[in-house]
Amino acid sequence: MNNHFHDSLYYLKRAGQHAKLGVEAHLSPIPERVRRAVGSEPAPEPTRLESVRERVTEFRVNAGNRSRATSNAARTRASTERTDEPTTERTDEPTTERTDEPTTER
Numbered sequence: 001m002n003n004h005f006h007d008s009l010y011y012l013k014r015a016g017q018h019a020k021l022g023v024e025a026h027l028s029p030i031p032e033r034v035r036r037a038v039g040s041e042p043a044p045e046p047t048r049l050e051s052v053r054e055r056v057t058e059f060r061v062n063a064g065n066r067s068r069a070t071s072n073a074a075r076t077r078a079s080t081e082r083t084d085e086p087t088t089e090r091t092d093e094p095t096t097e098r099t100d101e102p103t104t105e106r
Contacts, residue, residue: 035041
């Protein structure tokens, strides 16, 4: 008895699939007729050259954004390192250190 239920379920699913295919086949020309009546055409597929150009411009924009972000991060890091360093007093007077050893240049 259980096999009969399995078989009937199989045929019911198959009938549903066939009904779906029939409805799709019956309604498939309608979008084309609507496009003709409205006057709009589907957008054409981009050519190979257009798709390559689009990828190159996208790459260029992404590279620029990444380089700007990296330089901004480096600037921020450098400024925080500068503020973290202890300040040393600078004198404008030159230091005069004498060495006892004579310098020999060759």
